[in-house]
Amino acid sequence: MSDTAIVWFRRDLRLDDNPALSAALHSGARILPVYIHAPAEEAPWAPGAASRWWLHHSLTALDAALRARGTRLWIGQGESLAQLRRLAKHSGARAIYWNRLYDPATRTRDTEIKQQLRAAGLDCASHNGALLFEPWEAATGSGGPYKVFSAFWRHCAPRLTDLPAACTTPAQIPGAEVEGGDTVDALGLLPRIRWDQGLAEAWTPGEQGARMAAEQFLADRLSDYGELRDHPDRPATSRLSPHLHFGEIGPRRLLALTRAALPTSPDTGEDAFVRELGWREFAHHLLYHFPHTPEHPLDARFADYPWREPPHDELLERWQQGRTGIPLVDAGMRELWHTGWMHNRVRMVVASFLTKNLRLPWQLGARWFWDTLVDADLASNTLGWQWTAGCGADAAPYFRVFNPVRQGERFDPSGTYVRRWCPELARLPDKVLQQPWTVSNGLARGHYPAPMVDLAQSRREALAGWEEIKS
Ligand SMILES: Cc1cc2nc3c(=O)[nH]c(=O)nc-3n(C[C@H](O)[C@H](O)[C@H](O)COP(=O)(O)OP(=O)(O)OC[C@H]3O[C@@H](n4cnc5c(N)ncnc54)[C@H](O)[C@@H]3O)c2cc1C
Known part of the structure; x- marks a missing residue:
């Protein structure tokens, strides 16, 4: 009888071009495909609500793909090391394969797991699949x-x-069976109050x-x-x-x-x-x-930036809900809430508005994105927020404050995007759509709010803050 190898799936939820799976198959072993749900091990960046929704569907798709090739996904919950040990014992597996992750919490965890499993006599091999x-x-x-x-x-x-070269999808996977395991449903990844209809309309998760x-x-x-x-x-x-x-x-x-x-x-x-x-x-x-950057600015001078004094709740909520009174910002925030995604140009505009016009700390915006983006990714989110706030590597110079009106006129010239997400503005003519407060007839704006800050004045205040810390 051939050996058994565990393939530990994490954020590599595919069969094609999967170096860990490929190496395990190459070893000639029977494969035990495993997913362990252990959000606490990713703290403080455990997956947010939109990511959990995605994960539910992606795991379901992976399980179906594995079943079509003669095996299935064994799903567990709880401490990863304990689960892997237990599975190795029950299945007689001698080797564990996985693809590497790079965020600080999982790196530390994986190093520890590798040491412990090797000390217990198991072969551990990690690969670059990401x-x-x-x-x-x-x-x-x-x-x-x-x-x-x-x-x-x-x-x-x-x-x-x-x-x-990318390795190809295996036609068959000789599976090793182990009793038990949870269903994807048992992980409770879907929201209890079903706000996810927009996500389901916009996306097809899975390979x-x-x-x-x-x-x-x-x-x-x-x-x-x-x-x-x-x-x-x-x-x-x-x-x-x-x-x-x-x-x-x-x-x-x-x-x-x-x-x-x-x-x-x-x-x-x-x-x-x-x-x-x-x-x-x-x-x-x-x-x-720079593993400290999800929480702290790479440019240390920004630790002393004079952010707006708390409380921030009301300002933050208006931004989150797309009620700032600035059409391009509101369109972006509503697109995010509805679909779990936002266009890159608009991400920069809403991030600039939060950190510069509202002078709220970039970490508050990064957290909201973390919970609401289906693509929430610690590396890219941190880079995007620090870049826009001006405190990261190769950042936009601090004095570059995105003007959401000009950005809208340039990149959404006929207002298709703003009209889609802010339908209350749909009837305004193009030339005022991006700045509805200039319309003398308030009725034409419907219930759309007045801008929560003056763009020019708040820009000056942001730049004054920069003057304080720049030396
Ligand atoms: C404030 C802010 C936060 C962001 N948060 C995230 C995040 O959590 N997750 C995320 O994947 N991207 C993030 N981005 C980067 C970028 O906005 C998205 O990757 C992009 O909008 C995804 O759309 P797309 O797949 O159509 O991109 P495309 O334009 O088709 O680009 C192809 C791929 O390249 C990568 N990519 C493109 N632009 C960037 C970029 N600026 N930084 C890093 N990777 C990039 C993405 O993986 C993307 O899927 C953020 C940007 C900003 C300004």
Whole structure:
């Protein structure tokens, strides 16, 4: 009888291009696919409500894919180490394979688990299934981490051609059976009060949904991506971020599909879409080297920034609910609440509004995104918030305060995006849509609120705060 190997699935919820699964199969062992729900081990960044919704559906899809290949997903809850030990004992497994995660809490946990399991005589092998490059592979001339994206990407882009090929989906998986295990439902990931209808309309979680989204994007939208990617009024981007976060499609597979879709483009990584995947790599590079950044600014001067004095609750709530009175900000916040996603350009605008016009600490915004985004990702969220607040690596200079009116006029010129999410403004003409407070006839604005701050005045206050700390 052949050996048994546990494949411990985490945020690599796919069978294609899954290096841990592939290595386990290669060993000739029977496979015990396992998922352990242990949110406490990810504290203080346990998955938020929108991520849990996604996870429920993604696990369901993974289980179905495994069943179609002759096995199933064994699901457990509670302490990961104890569960893995118990499973190894019951199944007689001698080896455990997984793909690496890079956020501080899971890194610490995984190191501990590896030590303990090895001490107990088990083989443990971890692989890179989440990134094109390991976060420690890129180093500056002096051996330190990169803090500027362009330099980081200059280092990485020429190496894209040397990456190992993505491994393929196994046709069959010789499964090892172990009694017990929970159902996905038993994890209680879905909300008790069903607010998730908008999410269900917008997304198809799981590996098949990821592949379909990638293929559709590459066939229909890749060629215009560079030109249109900043326009929230156009469906121009891939919307692959949640699929990438949960590992339903691997970045190497996505890169290979992109190359195949653009066969004539030189393989330099200059292509606009591959460059965005580069930002995802950069985010992980930063989080790996600066693990304090989900809570603390990378630029230490910002620890003394004069944020608005509490209480913040009322201001924060109006921002969260999309009732700021600034159309592009409100459209973005409502899109987020309804679909669990927001366009990148609008993420920058709403983050700038919160941190600069309202002068609320960026950590409050990052937390709200964490709970509401289906693609909530500690590396990318931290980078995005610190970049916009001006306190991160390669950040937007602090004095660049996004003007939501100008941004709306430029990137949503005919108001399609604002009208979709703020229907009470639908009848305003284009030229005032982004600043409805300039309309003398208040009735035309319906119940839409007046702006909660004066954009010019609040911008000056934000810049004054920067003057206080900049030296
Ligand atoms: C304040 C703020 C918070 C953010 N929080 C997150 C987050 O929690 N999770 C997340 O995945 N992205 C986050 N982003 C980055 C970006 O907004 C999303 O990755 C992007 O909007 C996802 O849409 P898409 O898949 O259509 O992107 P596309 O334009 O199609 O890009 C393809 C992929 O590249 C990656 N990517 C693109 N832009 C970035 C970027 N700026 N930083 C890192 N990766 C990028 C994503 O994985 C994305 O799926 C944040 C940005 C900001 C400004």
